[in-house]
Amino acid sequence: MTSFRKIVALARPEKKPLVTAIGLLLMSSAVSMSIPFTIGKLIDFFSSANPQIPLDLSTWQASGILLALFTVGAVANAGRSYLMRMSDTVSGQRIVARLRENTYAAALRQEVEYVERGEGDVVSRLSVDSSIVGESVTQNLSDGLRAVVMSSVGLGAMFYLSPNLTMLMLVLVPPVSLGAVFYGRYLKRLSNKTQEAMGEMTKVASESLSALRTVQAYNAQPQEEAKFHQRVEDVLTLVKKEAIATGIFFGSTGWSGNVTLLGLLGYGGTLVSQGQITVGDLTSLLLYTVYVGNGLQMLTSFFTSIMRGIGAGTRIFDLLDREPAIPPRGGIDIAPNRRGPVKFEGIQFEYPSRRNVEILKDFTLEVKVGESVALVGKSGSGKSSIQSLLLRYYDPIRGKVTFDGQDIREFSITSWRSIIGIVPQDPVLFTGTIASNIAYGNSSATREQIEQAARNANCEFIWGMPDGFDTQIGRQSLSGGQRQRLAIARALLKRPAILALDEATSSLDATSEHRVNDAIDKILRDRQTTCLIVAHRLSTIARAERIAVLEDGRIVETGTYRQLVNDPNSRFCQLMAAQLAATSSEVIDAPSSREEEIKEGEAVEAEKI
Ligand SMILES: Nc1ncnc2c1ncn2[C@@H]1O[C@H](COP(=O)(O)OP(=O)(O)O)[C@@H](O)[C@H]1O
Ligand SMILES: [Mg+2]
Numbered sequence: 001m002t003s004f005r006k007i008v009a010l011a012r013p014e015k016k017p018l019v020t021a022i023g024l025l026l027m028s029s030a031v032s033m034s035i036p037f038t039i040g041k042l043i044d045f046f047s048s049a050n051p052q053i054p055l056d057l058s059t060w061q062a063s064g065i066l067l068a069l070f071t072v073g074a075v076a077n078a079g080r081s082y083l084m085r086m087s088d089t090v091s092g093q094r095i096v097a098r099l100r101e102n103t104y105a106a107a108l109r110q111e112v113e114y115v116e117r118g119e120g121d122v123v124s125r126l127s128v129d130s131s132i133v134g135e136s137v138t139q140n141l142s143d144g145l146r147a148v149v150m151s152s153v154g155l156g157a158m159f160y161l162s163p164n165l166t167m168l169m170l171v172l173v174p175p176v177s178l179g180a181v182f183y184g185r186y187l188k189r190l191s192n193k194t195q196e197a198m199g200e201m202t203k204v205a206s207e208s209l210s211a212l213r214t215v216q217a218y219n220a221q222p223q224e225e226a227k228f229h230q231r232v233e234d235v236l237t238l239v240k241k242e243a244i245a246t247g248i249f250f251g252s253t254g255w256s257g258n259v260t261l262l263g264l265l266g267y268g269g270t271l272v273s274q275g276q277i278t279v280g281d282l283t284s285l286l287l288y289t290v291y292v293g294n295g296l297q298m299l300t301s302f303f304t305s306i307m308r309g310i311g312a313g314t315r316i317f318d319l320l321d322r323e324p325a326i327p328p329r330g331g332i333d334i335a336p337n338r339r340g341p342v343k344f345e346g347i348q349f350e351y352p353s354r355r356n357v358e359i360l361k362d363f364t365l366e367v368k369v370g371e372s373v374a375l376v377g378k379s380g381s382g383k384s385s386i387q388s389l390l391l392r393y394y395d396p397i398r399g400k401v402t403f404d405g406q407d408i409r410e411f412s413i414t415s416w417r418s419i420i421g422i423v424p425q426d427p428v429l430f431t432g433t434i435a436s437n438i439a440y441g442n443s444s445a446t447r448e449q450i451e452q453a454a455r456n457a458n459c460e461f462i463w464g465m466p467d468g469f470d471t472q473i474g475r476q477s478l479s480g481g482q483r484q485r486l487a488i489a490r491a492l493l494k495r496p497a498i499l500a501l502d503e504a505t506s507s508l509d510a511t512s513e514h515r516v517n518d519a520i521d522k523i524l525r526d527r528q529t530t531c532l533i534v535a536h537r538l539s540t541i542a543r544a545e546r547i548a549v550l551e552d553g554r555i556v557e558t559g560t561y562r563q564l565v566n567d568p569n570s571r572f573c574q575l576m577a578a579q580l581a582a583t584s585s586e587v588i589d590a591p592s593s594r595e596e597e598i599k600e601g602e603a604v605e606a607e608k609i
Helices: 002-010 012-047 059-109 112-117 119-161 163-170 173-210 212-217 221-273 279-321 383-390 413-418 434-438 447-456 480-493 510-526 561-566 571-589 591-608
Strands: 342-349 360-367 372-376 398-403 420-423 498-502 530-534 546-551 554-559
Touching: 002 012, 002 059, 002 119, 002 279, 012 059, 012 119, 012 279, 059 119, 059 279, 119 163, 119 173, 119 279, 163 221, 163 279, 173 212, 173 221, 173 279, 212 221, 221 279, 342 383, 360 372, 360 383, 360 398, 360 530, 360 554, 372 383, 383 498, 383 530, 413 420, 420 480, 434 447, 434 480, 447 480, 447 510, 480 510, 510 530, 546 561, 546 571, 554 561, 554 571, 561 571
Parallel strands: 372 530, 372 546, 420 498, 498 530
Antiparallel strands: 342 360, 342 398, 546 554
């Protein structure tokens, strides 16, 4: 029921039109509810031997009053209908829009793990669930109120006319409402399931559409279609279930309504023949029964769509109320020019999605102000995970990361992230211009600053493009090396206190590698930025002041490049030897090209001589 209250609360800002509409609704209902009564009185009037009009009005006066009453009713009804339509479309849409924006914001502030696990789900919450909730607020709220007015006024009038007959009819109400309650609950559960199935469907589709290149390369379209088909079937099955339940419910309520009507007619007819009530009263009574019946039916469909709204709403409110594992607010703001060492202290870490697999066991590492440390280790040893911890995508299970002697969990997350520049393994581009991509999250950057950052990151390719910095790019429209350098420019533009590079040169050819290393070199020589570099290539590793070797979730060795290289027993040498062995065996596998290379090399050498 708290969901219900929240849904009603959504309509609160739209109170004015809704309240006016309700006022008009009461007016028009009052008029239309008087019709059965009037009809009954008219029948008695014309069928009696000695007709009498109450209050001593003339026939003309009485007709005039009725006409005026009907006119007022009609005007009120028109106004209500207009306001309701407005609130359906405008207020309803406004509510949906607000709900969507809040849901999106809620999704963006969650920890990455949550969203990455169920990306499509957020999407369907944004699109389908919110519109179901919006619908249930406006349209049904007004229909529901109308139904309440109709059935309660109708019942009151019936009691006035004949308590006996009304009691007879009321016998029917409890079983029907009990049915409605069960049906409503069932529908709520079903609606929640349907929305979940829709979410799964969107997830499957968005996953394969975003990897269309791979899907096509492996001719996996039929397989993807089958996967999607399964999800669509799931939705269909649930919708069918709902249709069956609805059919049974409305069928049986309709049936019992008609039976009641017959019962009333039989018993009422007896009463008339005994002279206990007039024919006019019985007519009014039957008409009221129809009104009340309609009202109850509207009330149940109001009830069921509120239930459906609550089903869908639960999913939205779950997300809206969810406390992110990494709190987005609170904490101390770091002065942007504060500098200090970064320390990982006795860190133990496992991914929430893969409990009991310890990625880091007792990881301790200090990077001093302006120092550069190259983190090396086998693939899968946890290097990228360390950077995730640094950025607080995750928090460690035990131990802490400190900056300038303070646990980074004490800082506000935004101010902490704003002093870190990150170049991830696979940098992401956004649709837009190159300039807007470099200035991502940094809207106040001037064109000069952007160009300077690009220059520092050796992004000379930008100047070679026809539109330069205004070239439009998409997610995939730059080469790996270009993307990497653009990401470096993006990180540099922040003037970060800490720079985290993840295998920035591993996917590059020799020339690009050189350009990127050159860019990194500039930053390192500055000694303004504390650098944590994850690297494979010796050329990059050698530039760092210190090397730390990661093995089995902890640092097993640190030292300068010279120290480690000169010690043949060092873990570092073994690691590099293993890499070299792997590379040279590749070369041996392709002897002809190797020979060619050597010949070319010799030719060059000879020329030099
Ligand atoms: N999001 C994740 N959820 C669960 N396990 C993960 C996740 N990311 C990485 N891992 C696992 O953590 C280990 C370390 O990964 P990673 O830090 O990316 O290694 P590296 O960068 O050194 O190659 C790997 O065994 C990997 O399978
Ligand atoms: Mg990695």
